[in-house]
Each structure stands twice: as structure tokens, then as C-alpha cells.
Amino acid sequence: MWSFSNIANNxxxxxxxxxxxxxxLIIEMVIAGIAVIxxxxxxxxxxxxxxxxxxxxxxxxxxxxxxxxxxMLQSLADxxxxxxxxxxxxxxxxxxxxxxxxxxxMIVAMLLLAPIAFAKDFQxxxxxxxxxxxxxxxSIMVIxxxxxxxxxxxxxxLMGAMRSGAQIVSYELSAGLSILAIVVLTGSLRxxxxxxxxxxxxxxxxxxxxxxxxxxIFIIAVTAExxxxxxxxxxxxxxxxxxxxxxxxxxxxxxxxxxxxVNIFVVCGIGATLFLGGWQPLHFGTGTQFNHxxxxxxxxxxxxxxxxxxxxxxxxFRWTFPRxxxxxxxxxxxxxxxxxSMFNLLLxxxxxxxxxxx
Amino acid sequence: xxxxxxxxxxxxxxxxxTFEEGGEWLNINIESKDxxxxxxxxxxxxxxxxxxxxxxxxxxxxxxxxxxxxxxSTKYRHNIVIRSKLDRINxxxxxxxxxxxxxxxHEREVYEMFGVNFLNHLDLxxxxxxxxxxxxxxxxxxxxxxxxxxxx
Amino acid sequence: MVEExxxxxxxxxxxxxxxxHPATHGVLHLVITLNGETIKKVExxxxxxxxxxxxxxxSLTYRQFIYVTSRMDYLSAHINNHACALCVEKGLQIEIPAxxxxxxVLMDELTRIASHxxxxxxxxxxxxxxxxxxxxxxxRETINDIMEETCGARLTMNYIVPGGVMQxxxxxxxxxxxxxxxxxxxxxxxxxxxxxxxxxxxxRMKNVGYLSAEDAVSYGCTGPTARGSGxxxxxxxxxxxxxxxxxxxxEILETAGDSFARYMxxxxxxxxxxxxxxxxxxxxxxxxxxxxxxxxxKLPKGEFYSRVETARGELGVYIVxxxxxxxxxxKFRSPxxxxxxxxxxxxxxxxxxxxxxxxxxxxLVIPDIxx
Numbered sequence: 001m002w003s004f005s006n007i008a009n010n011x012x013x014x015x016x017x018x019x020x021x022x023x024x025l026i027i028e029m030v031i032a033g034i035a036v037i038x039x040x041x042x043x044x045x046x047x048x049x050x051x052x053x054x055x056x057x058x059x060x061x062x063x064x065x066x067x068x069x070x071x072m073l074q075s076l077a078d079x080x081x082x083x084x085x086x087x088x089x090x091x092x093x094x095x096x097x098x099x100x101x102x103x104x105x106m107i108v109a110m111l112l113l114a115p116i117a118f119a120k121d122f123q124x125x126x127x128x129x130x131x132x133x134x135x136x137x138x139s140i141m142v143i144x145x146x147x148x149x150x151x152x153x154x155x156x157x158l159m160g161a162m163r164s165g166a167q168i169v170s171y172e173l174s175a176g177l178s179i180l181a182i183v184v185l186t187g188s189l190r191x192x193x194x195x196x197x198x199x200x201x202x203x204x205x206x207x208x209x210x211x212x213x214x215x216x217i218f219i220i221a222v223t224a225e226x227x228x229x230x231x232x233x234x235x236x237x238x239x240x241x242x243x244x245x246x247x248x249x250x251x252x253x254x255x256x257x258x259x260x261x262v263n264i265f266v267v268c269g270i271g272a273t274l275f276l277g278g279w280q281p282l283h284f285g286t287g288t289q290f291n292h293x294x295x296x297x298x299x300x301x302x303x304x305x306x307x308x309x310x311x312x313x314x315x316x317f318r319w320t321f322p323r324x325x326x327x328x329x330x331x332x333x334x335x336x337x338x339x340x341s342m343f344n345l346l347l348x349x350x351x352x353x354x355x356x357x358x
Numbered sequence: 359x360x361x362x363x364x365x366x367x368x369x370x371x372x373x374x375x376t377f378e379e380g381g382e383w384l385n386i387n388i389e390s391k392d393x394x395x396x397x398x399x400x401x402x403x404x405x406x407x408x409x410x411x412x413x414x415x416x417x418x419x420x421x422x423x424x425x426x427x428x429x430x431s432t433k434y435r436h437n438i439v440i441r442s443k444l445d446r447i448n449x450x451x452x453x454x455x456x457x458x459x460x461x462x463x464h465e466r467e468v469y470e471m472f473g474v475n476f477l478n479h480l481d482l483x484x485x486x487x488x489x490x491x492x493x494x495x496x497x498x499x500x501x502x503x504x505x506x507x508x509x510x
Numbered sequence: 511m512v513e514e515x516x517x518x519x520x521x522x523x524x525x526x527x528x529x530x531h532p533a534t535h536g537v538l539h540l541v542i543t544l545n546g547e548t549i550k551k552v553e554x555x556x557x558x559x560x561x562x563x564x565x566x567x568x569s570l571t572y573r574q575f576i577y578v579t580s581r582m583d584y585l586s587a588h589i590n591n592h593a594c595a596l597c598v599e600k601g602l603q604i605e606i607p608a609x610x611x612x613x614x615v616l617m618d619e620l621t622r623i624a625s626h627x628x629x630x631x632x633x634x635x636x637x638x639x640x641x642x643x644x645x646x647x648x649x650r651e652t653i654n655d656i657m658e659e660t661c662g663a664r665l666t667m668n669y670i671v672p673g674g675v676m677q678x679x680x681x682x683x684x685x686x687x688x689x690x691x692x693x694x695x696x697x698x699x700x701x702x703x704x705x706x707x708x709x710x711x712x713x714r715m716k717n718v719g720y721l722s723a724e725d726a727v728s729y730g731c732t733g734p735t736a737r738g739s740g741x742x743x744x745x746x747x748x749x750x751x752x753x754x755x756x757x758x759x760x761e762i763l764e765t766a767g768d769s770f771a772r773y774m775x776x777x778x779x780x781x782x783x784x785x786x787x788x789x790x791x792x793x794x795x796x797x798x799x800x801x802x803x804x805x806x807x808k809l810p811k812g813e814f815y816s817r818v819e820t821a822r823g824e825l826g827v828y829i830v831x832x833x834x835x836x837x838x839x840x841k842f843r844s845p846x847x848x849x850x851x852x853x854x855x856x857x858x859x860x861x862x863x864x865x866x867x868x869x870x871x872x873x874l875v876i877p878d879i880x881x
Contacts, residue, residue, distance in 0.1 A: 059644040155523075229638060230710060233863075322710050323638030325863045381813065409727050413815070413826055415841040428815070428826075432727055432741065435748065460730030463851045486557035486880055497565055 004300055005121035032124060036110050043265050044258035045075035051315055058319045087250035090153050097151035102255035104144035109262040111137050115191050116269045119279050119300035130191035131183060134270055135176050142168050149244040161244035163233060163326050168225050170333040175221035177341035181214040181348040182274045195278035202277035206358040210347040215275045217341050222267040226260060229318035233326050264311060272306035279303040364438060371399050383437045390442045394452035400429065401457050407431045414464035416472045418499050423449050423472060444474060453479040471497035522550060529558050536876030547861050552854045560880040567840045572598050572672060572807040580666040582842065583878035585625040586820040588617045591670040596751060597816035597827040598672040601809035609797040610674035611752040616790050617669065619783040624653045625821035626780045633870035634705055637714055642705055649697060656686050672807060674800030687791050694784055706777060715770040719856040719868035722767055730848030733823025735872055738772030740765040745819040757789045772871040808835055822846055822873055846878040
């Protein structure tokens, strides 16, 4: 059965026989770079059309259905439009920061694609602090938001950017503590170790109650981290302030927009990896007929399926709930989620020590 | 209270008020200089308790203007109508926006449409008409606008 | 949509909201003075949709001016026409046949439900939930289809005229309204669960925009705005007209005075309207749909005032007649005008996000205010 890891291995073998090691490394890095950029673009296109179709389905309407079969090429039309749009820089804006901010957002989003395991043995970089790397690099996003808000020379962009910054920084704590719950159970920060430890069952089943609490908190926290509804007060759809990316138009706005969607993919990917087993198929116990059937489905499909299920849940939130006011939002984090996640961490540690998990 | 009792009570408060017959509610004509004191008494008197001013408007009879106030009480559910004649050249009357807060917007509207000057109003300026329409008083009968008004 | 005008010397910020809104309030321009996030003063600038209806009606006959008035508060178009027709009939002193009265009340209540549905959808959209808007419009479309069959139009119906109604009901009217009643009772329950019970909505609306009962009366607020503060002012109960004294329905009062109370009043009013429709739909009396009136109406010399309860509050029509075929002076006492004057009082001391919730619960329709 050909799989991503087979292709990667064959390519590596062919390259190392054809070129000397330095060139092999350089060519592999170039290929990886192109693949990541291609993935970034492809994900952006797919997620935009998915959002529009999901929202239409929830609102009893059809969604885009003119461009392409069933509207599937709508994203291409949108991309073309954004490419040819005039990119305006406001009058008093700080030119350097204004132009650099969307690129930082894009770079952060691409960097985050590195430690994610898309299929069995198919990971860009399996570093020994994989999970910590994701948590740390996603914090750099705040810098790009603040840069965008500040350099726009617009008091409302600045206000929106400050609110967004406060929100992201607060919710990182809860997200980090939920991730820690799984790290405690696994004993390692390395992504491949975490996935391998779920070979006999996903953590959400093995770790029962504390892991389910951690999962729920994780989903809430990452919805807030990526500025999605119901926490999107700082974004373009809020009532009064138009958010940190008001003054952007054309390709720079497209970069922010795509970076947000890729961020959602990455955090859902991390959630799927930590809690739902990554590319591991659904196993119950060991060596039964059910497990054999599950094994036939390729691991990349498992990973994509789980991640897109979580993305669907996050999109579902957006079209169901109204938005919270900024003070209610921060209240929720500091007074409710943070104490619960700290207490949950204690529970998980207790569970890990006493081996009360499956 | 019935119309007869209201009539006697109002005559007590303001002897110079005259009444008109006909119509479903009691119609009272007063002088414009008596309006403020009568309004305060109508609002504060316990047996009258007119706390709801539901219509404030002005009518342009071609020789004079008439201010019309419709008052009601949420406690006793009686209604009265008070009219006051104003001079056409220099119409002035006391404001009642500190007694009934709804009069604030209504008086601004009458000011811009008819040109009535409400004395001691805190913020008398245009409400509905855009800038540049001061002194034009469009609702008066002698308002001419050759472009927009077509006389058949 | 939002621009900064300037900063005053004390560090206050003056911002504009409108005149273009993402929600369906209409063209309202608010100038807000902020200190940080707290509102110090709200000043509405009106007049973007002023069409000088009052002056126009002075040159239209009593049969013609009805068509203009349905564009004042276009969400309760039938009720506006009803108020004008009642005033003219008061002047002419004619008696309306029982069938016309029942049809008028049915149309009024259907319009009230349609107006509250749009309010509900727009309010949820203001607060950030985009989906209830589509659900609300689904019901509103059903009502509009029923209206279209009988009256010929979906928004400005011009069906209620002095003397009765303009033409006979469509033969399918009763059947369709009965189907609608069955469908609607299920949906009201669904809306209660989806929006009213949602804790995020409740937190956005509770303790926001407090209006006490004395202030409500002093500012001249009527309708659900005042009933949310405990002021009993339903014209259908106090000064009943048509067949309102023969049907059973409750006047909804809440005492909390905040946005959530006003919200609940409107939701319960929708239920009461369905109750009225249910009672009337099987018992429409037979007879004429219009009283015999002359072709050209002339009101006698005098002044006439009629009041009805629209979806927003008390609409008063005041006609001064000099005996001719056109009114000498018409004044429309619109409910939105007085409700808007209470916005400044309610908004002071609150946050910017609360202002949106407050504007939603006041249910402002700007053409009603500007006339």
C-alpha cells in the first residue's frame, strides 16, 4: 500500500544516490519549503469554501453555487479578486511595520506546520520538544497583530489590536495547561511519542474524565486564540471597531485571512494529535476483527478526518453563538477556565501516578 | 375624573382658562404666559397627576399659531387638550422639557418647523432638518419652495 | 462606518456610529462621547429619511394619504393604515361592519408577529449570532405570502381604508392562516430555546440599559419599551378599538426595566398575538367588508385624534380639518420618536458594546422617527 512515508523514503533514497549529501539536504529543504507553501495555499482555499458551505447549510441556504461544480471553485475566484485589488497604505502609517506584519503572520502559520504528523512517519521535523514548540511559536502571532494595529495609524485598529492581544495572551494559559495534561500522561513532549502512546486507544478514551475536561477547555481556548466567534470581538465583524486588519486590502489582507485559517487547521491538528490519536486508527483493545478493518483506512485519512471534524465543530460555534463582550471574555478565562484547568492538571497528575487510566 | 370635574378643577387653578365644547376630551384655551405655572400644577397635583404628555404640536392658522398639548395620566386615565394662541411674528412660549422629558425632542421639532421660540429650553436647535434650514420654517402655510413644491 | 472626529480637551473621544449600519435599523447617526470605554453622552442626529409626510398630506385627499402613511413605519404598515382610517372614520362618524373589524384585527396581529420576527432576527444579528436572522425571515416570508394573496403587496399593503378593508379576503386565507398557526407554535418554542435560553445572550442583555417606570412615562415611551419597565400602556386594553374588547389576551408586563425584560415582553407578545389570531380565524362574521361611503370624503370642521398600538408603541394620528377634502394639518405622533429620546438616558455610564444591545431592544425604525 503506498503511503506518504513510502513516497518520502523512496524520494530520499533516490536523491541520496544521485547527489552528494549536501545537495541532497538542500534539495530536500527546497522540496519541503515548496510543499509547505503549497499546503498553506491549498488549505486556505479549501477552508474558505468549507466555511461558506457549512455556514450556508446551517442557515438553511445553499451557499456559493455558481463558480465551478457546486461552487467549489469559489475560492479561486476570491483569490483572483484579492490579487488584483489595489493595496492601499494609509497616509500616516508606519510603512515598514505595516508591510511586514502580514508576512510575520504567514511565517508563523507556516512554521507551525512543521511538527505536525500528517501520516505515519511523515513529519517535517520531529523535534524532541514538539508540543512546546507549537505553543511557543503561536505566541509570536500576537506580535504581528499588535504591529498591524499600531502601524495602521487608526485609533480603532489599535483598540482592536490591544483587545485581541489581551485575549490571545490570556487564553494561551488555558490552552497550555490542557496540553500539559496530555504531556503528563505521556511523559514526553515529542509528537511522535505522544502518537505512539495512543496505539492501543486514543487518550480521550483512555484518560476518561480529566482528559475530557482538558479537551473541552482546549477547544474553547483555541477558539479564543484564533479570534473566532464567539470570541471575535476584535475582528472585522464586530459592531463598532473594525479590528486590527481594517486598513489592509488586497494581497496583504489575503495573507492575514489565510494565516487565520491555517492557524485553525494547525490548532485542530494539534488537538487531534494530542487527544484523538493523530494518525492512529480507532482501536478498541488489541487484535480484534474491528481493529483489522480500521487498519485498512490509510493513516493520512485518519488524520485529515479528525482534524476536519474539529474544524467543523469550531465553524459550528461561529454560526450558533452570539459574541461575548470583552470584559465577559476575559472574565471567563481568568475566573473560570484557568482555575478549572489548574485543578484538572492536578487530577491528571494523580491519575498518571496511580495508573488509573486505561 | 370626568370632564365636568376636570373643568371645575382647572378653573380653580387658572381662572382665565376658557373651554371649548365638542370633541371627546376636554379642550382648554389658555394664554401663553400662564402655561408654565399651569403645567407644573397639572403635573404635581395629586388628584390630576398628568404625567404623560403624548402629543405636542403646532397649527398654523394664517393669522396666528396655536400650540396644542395633549396630556394624559397613567394613574387616573383622563385626557385633556390644552391650546395656546401665539403671535405669528414673534411666537414664544415657555418650555416644559424639565417637567415632561419627552417635550425636549418635540419642542425642537416645532422650533424648526414653525419657528416657535421655547424660552429656557436647554438645547434648541435643528432636529430633523439638515444644516442651513434655520429660519425657513417649512411647515408654515406661507413657505414657498419653487423647485420642490408644485402648486396645481 | 466608524470615524473619529476629534478629541476634546478633557480626553474624551467623540465617535460616530452610522448613518450606515450593518443591522437593519435604518439610517440613524449617533454621536457618542466616550471616556475610555464608558459612554458619557449619546446624541442622535435624525433626518436622513425625512420625507415631509405631514406637509405632503396637506395636499392629499382623505383617501389618498393612506398610501403615504404605510411607508412611515414600514414594518407595521397595516397598523399605520388602521390608525389613519380610524381617525377619518371618527370624523365622518361612520360605523364599520363587523366583518371588516375582524379582518382588520387579524391583519394587525399578523403584522405585529412579522414585525417582531424581524426585530428578533436583527437583534440577534447585532449581538453576533448570524443564524436566527434566517429563521426569523423564514416565518416572515410565510406571513408575507399570506398577505400577498389577499392584499397584493408584501411590505406596504394599503389594504385598510376608511370604511373597512379594500377587498374581500382570498378564499385560501383561512386555510393558510390555520396552517401558519400550527407551524408557528412549534417555532416559538424553538426560538425560546435557541436564543432566550442561551447564557451568552442573557449576559449581554441583563442589567443593561435600565429604564425606570417614571422615566419611561416622562420620556413618553410606549409599547414594549415601557412595558418592560412595568408601565401598563397597551392601547388595545386601555382604549379598545375594533374587536379587541371581545378577544382574550394578556398584556405582558415585566418589572426589571433592563434590556432582557424588553426582549421578553416582545417574545411573549408574539405568543399573545397568535392567541388572538386563533380566536378570530374561525369566527370571522359574515357581512360587508366595507361600509358605504361617498367617493370623495369630506370631514367636518374640527379636530380628531385616534390612537392604536403598533409593534413599537402608541401611534397617534391628529387631524385638524377645516371642512375641505384635504386635511388642514395632520400630525403623526410616532412611537419611535419618544422611544429614541430615552436612549441617551439609558446609555450613560454603560459600555459601547451595551449600546448595541440597547438599540436592539428599543426596536427603532428610523422612517417612523423621521417621517
